[in-house]
Amino acid sequence: MNQKRPDPDALLTRVQAEEAGHQEGKLKVFFGANPGVGKTYAMLQAAHEQRRDGVDVVIGVVETHGRAETEALVNGLEIVPRRAIDYRGTVLQEFDLDAALARRPAVILIDELAHSNAPGTRHAKRWQDVQELLRAGIHVYTTLNVQHLESLNDVVAKITNVRVRETVPDSVLERADDVELIDLSPDDLLQRLKEGKVYVPEQIQHAIHNFFAKGNLIALRELALRRTAERVGQQMEVYRLAQAVVRTWPTAETIMVCVNMKPRGPRLIRAARQMAAGLHAKWIAVYVQVPRHLRMSQSERDRVIHTLRLAEQLGAETVTLTGEDVAQEILAYARSRNATKIIVGKPMRAWWKEWLFGSVVLDLVNQSGEIDIYVITGTADEGQPVARRPLRSTGDASGYAYAIAGIMMATAVDWLMFPHFAAANLIMMYLVAVVAVAIGWGRGPSVLASVLSVATFDFFFEPPYFSFTLSDMQYLLTSGVMLAVALIISNLTARVQRQAELARYREKRTGVLYAMSRDLAINRGTGMLAQLAAKHLRDAFDAQVAVFLADADRKVHLQRGELLFFELDPKESGVAQWVYDHSERAGLGTDTLSGASALYLPLVASAGAIGVVAVRPKDSVLLMDPERLHLLESLVNQVALAIERTRLSDEAQQAHVKAKTERTRNAILSSVSHDLRTPLAIITGAASSLAVGRDELDPTARGELAQSIHREADRLDRLLKSLLDIMRLEAGVVQLNKQWHPLDEIIGSALARLEGWLRDHAVNTAVPADLPLVPVDGVLLEQVVINLVENAVKYAPPGSAIDLSASASDREVVVAVADQGPGIPVGEESRIFEKFYRTKHARERGVGLGLTICRGIVEAHGGRIWVENRSRGGALFRFSIPLPDQQPPVETEQPEAREA
Amino acid sequence: MSQEATILLIEDEPEIRRFLRTTLPSHGFRLHEATTGQDGITEAKARNPDLILLDLGLPDLDGSEVIRQVREWAHIPIIVLSARDQEQVKVEALDLGADDYVTKPFGVNELLARMRTALRHASRANESGEPVFVLGDLNVDLGRRQVFVSGKEVHLTPIEYKLLITLIRYAGKVLTHRQLLKEVWGPLHVDEGHYLRVYMRQLRNKLERNPAHPRYLVTELGVGYRLRTE
Known part of the structure; x- marks a missing residue:
């Protein structure tokens, strides 16, 4: 069942x-x-x-x-x-x-x-x-x-x-x-x-x-x-x-079709599609790029692209591989994908070439093992074979000149050696020259050099001298060996060069990928990432690049910045929007909206498209190269992932901040609700007994009740003021109204406002009359002094003195408030400036905000506030306000004595 | 002062009106009330009160607008009732011609003291200048331009002296920085607040026993200065 x-x-x-x-x-x-x-x-x-x-x-x-x-x-x-x-x-x-x-x-x-x-x-x-x-x-x-x-x-x-x-x-x-x-x-x-x-x-x-x-x-x-x-x-x-009537279900097969730049590609693709459809198989079109393909002609390149695109349209997956040996690459990939059948085109080369150089098909058949190889014949659909661009076409003429020069040098050296060495040694000199030419200038010049060396050797060093007579079969062999050496060396050299070229290309590609992913990894913020992406894409593709990101309403917007440049007409941004909406590429080089001036690729992250990248290369043909397209795609993927990552981390950050704000708010609420209720309870109680028992209460009791109402209302008022102050400081909406103030005046004003509080305490002031002016917000700084003195009053025993002093150095003015209370518990010197913090010794309950407000105001002025215990007991609070280099100018009068 | 001073209270908050309605008559004031700025201006014209108590947060008109309109035709003393942290508003009201301000919440004693000062000042403005001003141990002979503290003469510079007699002329009343600068230095120097602070300090150093805790020359930070007369 x-x-x-x-x-x-x-x-x-x-x-x-x-x-x-x-x-x-x-x-x-x-x-x-x-x-x-x-x-x-x-x-x-x-x-x-x-x-x-x-x-x-x-x-x-x-x-x-x-x-x-x-x-x-x-x-x-x-x-x-x-x-x-x-x-x-x-x-x-x-x-x-x-x-x-x-x-x-x-x-x-x-x-x-x-x-x-x-x-x-x-x-x-x-x-x-x-x-x-x-x-x-x-x-x-x-x-x-x-x-x-x-x-x-x-x-x-x-x-x-x-x-x-x-x-x-x-x-x-x-x-x-x-x-x-x-x-x-x-x-x-x-x-x-x-x-x-x-x-x-x-x-x-x-x-x-x-x-x-x-x-x-x-x-x-x-x-x-x-x-x-x-x-x-x-x-x-x-x-x-x-309907669960499964009876026979063939195991899913995978068919691979190999294409190259030959014109019969489309035929192979169609054949593969028919086979795949018949077998309900998945099929993959593979193109192997070998080093010599790097110098493909433009039409060959176009043909590869066209073939691969046809395969895509017919439902194939397309893959571009790079490697040295086509057959090995194909087989390795086929095995990695569990392909069961490989379709290749029948080679159209002459039999002897195949016999001499081997062929991909022969290699495939020989090494395929369990994989079936289908060889398809067929004539080209269209087009003519295209002449290949030769490697090093410019160096060739000079190469032959160097070949001649090399042989002349070898002849000169041999001329000197001739009297002393055997003929075989002289030939070695020529061999050196041939090898050198083969390494330096390739096949043609080295063949010339080998022919020339046999001829000159015969002419100069073989009797009869100064005449071409190949007297001995030996030298025919010598000549053949030299030719073979020249060919082998030049082929080897060319191969090494091609490998180097491929390695350079790969290195460049890896370099681009690496540079971009590194930059994307260490930077944050979508705007920054978009700029970086544009910069790297521009460098890698020699193109103008624009990055569009979508907003919450699913509309894409061009990310502007100094590195982004794009002339944009509404039609082009329409293309970007289309690409975003459909998560499909469009524009230049595609079948959709191909009139656009750039290629538009969607930035697809895990949750769908997040934006669009537009690439407008100087040479639009560059984008047709499948290799480059793949590179572009992987870069664009990286960008999408990086932007998604930064967005997610931003969201996480915001959630964290929100949670923290929530916690702080809860702490404030719980603390404040208690501090608000206590005075309200007293006021309500006292006021109601005054209202109800007016006649029964004696005048003293009535006075006391009224007093406590007044006192508690005052407390409420101060609490509210503190709360408003701290909220304003924390919200950062406090704007300092800085003016030049003498600190003694601020201290005086604060003491005047504290008069009611200071009945039980003497205040000793030690403020020099010549304190420099400081640029401060007078009202806020007065609050600092008031809060510090109030704080001292709360802790100092009744009748004890509070010392208030100020002093100035070159850099700052320091104000000190000292009491004779119990001092600060050791280790809590900085905690007491925290919000809602209260030590146990307070005689009167406060909210625990006064010192926090002081710190906020002092720090807003660029100063510091700190506390220490006095040696003879009590706490010593100090704050400093930095002094600017110059005092403001004040016109001075002639100190004129009035007539007595 | 005549027997009963007439007070016009312009205030929209009913509880504050009630509190003043129950308190002020027992201290010898007759109270008229208005709940909007517009009503207040009309009432002021109709009743010509001896003093106006004006709330700055009225529903219809800006309080400063009421001051401006009243000042167009009368020099009735105006005391402004304002919320805390509104230094700018207070200064503006004072510059426009308000005589004083009381910050909410306020006690009755404080309000009564300010009202008395304002009324006294208004009545004195009609008298000819007194030749000698005495306040505690401070004694200023305005005719001879001599200043004594505890019987000892103190030498003042011309600006210090001018500053002092300006404060004396408006004794008890708060003077904004702008008003003082204009009176003493002239209208071109109204923005140079630190001049004023430096000379006030010199004056305190010469006249006050403890300049850091002054008895006479009181600073109203963010607003101005007052010569305290009680």
Whole structure:
């Protein structure tokens, strides 16, 4: 029973597919073998049926080609107005995607899925428009002919001898929710053709006889039927899986197809797709970049890109590998991915070259082991082999000159040695020269050098002297050995050079990645990261770079900064927004919005897109290189992750601060509520007894009650003032109103305000009359003195004196307040300045804010406040205010004595 | 002073009005009330009170606007009732012509003292200048321009003397920095507060027994100075 249960993963996938289906629109394809079978007609009929059922159906695009029956069906359906696009002087009427999205019908009809859009529209192909409509939740009815299917393109071309340019990826048809085959027998179709009922596409006008030959029609019809049947088979399997009727389920196979810069790439890709589809296998297109590919010509490069992109469109995963040995790289990767089959193209080189230099295919076959190798033949689709750019093309001419010079030098040395050494030793000198030339200047010059050395040796040192006569077979062998040495050395050298080149390239790539990830790791803040990313991308790709980040409303904004530069028109930011919304790349070099001046890549983090990177290279071709694209992608991924990381850590930080603020607030609330309630309780009690027992109370008692009300109200008032002060200080809203004050005046003012408090204490002041002026906020500093004296009063025994003194040095003015109380418990000297801190010795309860306020005010003035115990008991509080270098100017008078 | 002084209280807070309504009559004042600035100005014109108690936080008009309008036609003494930490507002009110201020919350004694000072000052302004000013051990002969502390003559510079007689002329009343600077140094020096502080210090050093704890020359930080007469 167990094995009959559906695989949970598979079920989940199905549920997800269904859920996605609920959000996305459904695609219905009216599929046919040829033009003229009645697809558009059938689509319109279906639309009318829907409309009768009350469904909101509109026409996006329908081509009637002047057919009366079809036109009759168009009537009565709403049509989305087309958009006029001016293309090189011709006005083209194109489907208006934005109008359709804005209209939001339930069902929209889009004829001719394979149509290519005019330049200037958002997507290059109409099927991309359809995908966007589906994503927007709109159901789409569309029509498609079998010859437009990408994977059948080759087959159809072979059958009909007409190559159709407009193709649709097979995945579009595969993902369709409903495919309706519109079938018409070839005879009926030919009949309709004769009656002129069939519109014939322009591009096959010239080939009409070929295309509509009965044999072709039969073949195409078979293709269409087979394709539909395949689809039905797939659906059946999906159904079986869902219904737990698992019987035979082939283990998932992986097919790898190897492509290179040869023109037959697309053929290989299509063959691989067919095989993969037949086997329900996953397939991977692999391109191995070897050192000599670094000097590929531009068209070869383009061909590789085109081939890989085709593979992507047909549903393959594409991978670019780098290495020295193609076969080994392919096999290593195939094993790492558990590929079971490898498809390669048959080499087209001459047999002797293959025999001499070996071939990738031979290596693969020899080393593949358990993996099957499929070798596909085929002629090139298009294009001609392109001349390879030679390595070191500039150095060549001089290389031959050096070869001649080297041999001349060897001859000169041999000339000197000739009388004393045997001929074999002289040849060694030539060998040295040949090796040197081979290392320095490569194959051509070294071959020349070896030929020259044999000739000169024969001419100068072999009797008869000064004549070319190869008298001895020995020297023929010498000459051959020299030639072989020259070739081997020059090949080795070239290989070493290529490896070095590859290593340099890799190093550069790693360097770029490393430099950027390091910078991203040590910096914080999204703005900073965006700037760094732009800088590194600009350096690595020689491009203008812009980074857009999305805000909470899912709108992207250009991150501005000195390192970001981009001329931006609204159209370009529209592209960025599109890329963000769809998490897909677009713009330059892609099929979507390719009119944009830059390539736009989404910054995708774990929770979806967070922004967009725009790259506008000086040379747009640079972005076509798959290697560079991969590098760009990995860099962009790094940026996305770094930005996400910094955002998350910011959020965590904020949460932490919030929690801390919350804790502080709770502490304040609990402390304050107690301190507020006590005086309020006393006031309420005293006031109520005064109100109720007015007559019973004697005058003394009444006086006492009134006194305590007054006292407690005063306490409340001070508490509130302290709370307001501390809140203002902590909120940082206190603005210092600094003016030049004599500190003695501030002390005097404070003492005047404290008069009521100081009844039980004498205050001894020792303030020099010539204290320098200090730039302070007088009101706040007065508060400091008041709080310190009040604090002293709280702890000092009644009747004891409080000493208040001030002194000045060059740098600061220090004010000291000393009492004769119990002093500060050891170890609490700094804690007593903390909020709500109270020592046990206080005679009167305070809130524990006075000293905190003092510290806040003094520190706001750039000063310090501290406390120590006096040697004879009691606490000594001191605070300092820094002195500026100069005192303000005061006009002095003539000290004029008044007449007595 | 005549028998009963008339007081106009302009205050929107009913509890404060009630508290003053119960207290002031027993101290020999007759009280009229207004709850808005506009009413207050009308009442002031209709009743011509001897003193106005003005709350600065009125619902309709800015308190300073009331002062400005009253000052257009009358020199009635105005005492401003203000909340704490509003030094700027107080200074503005005083500069506009208010005579004094009391900070909320205030006790009755403090308010009564300020009211008496303001009323006395107003009545004295009508008299001709007294030749000798005596305050505790301070004795100033205004005719001869001589200053004695405990019977000993003290020599003052011209600015010190001018500062002292300005404070004496408005004795008991708070004078803002601006007012003092204008009176003593002239209208060009109204922003040089530290001049004033330096000369006040010199004056305290010459006249006060303990300059760090003055009895006469009282500093109202952030507002100005007052010659304390009680």
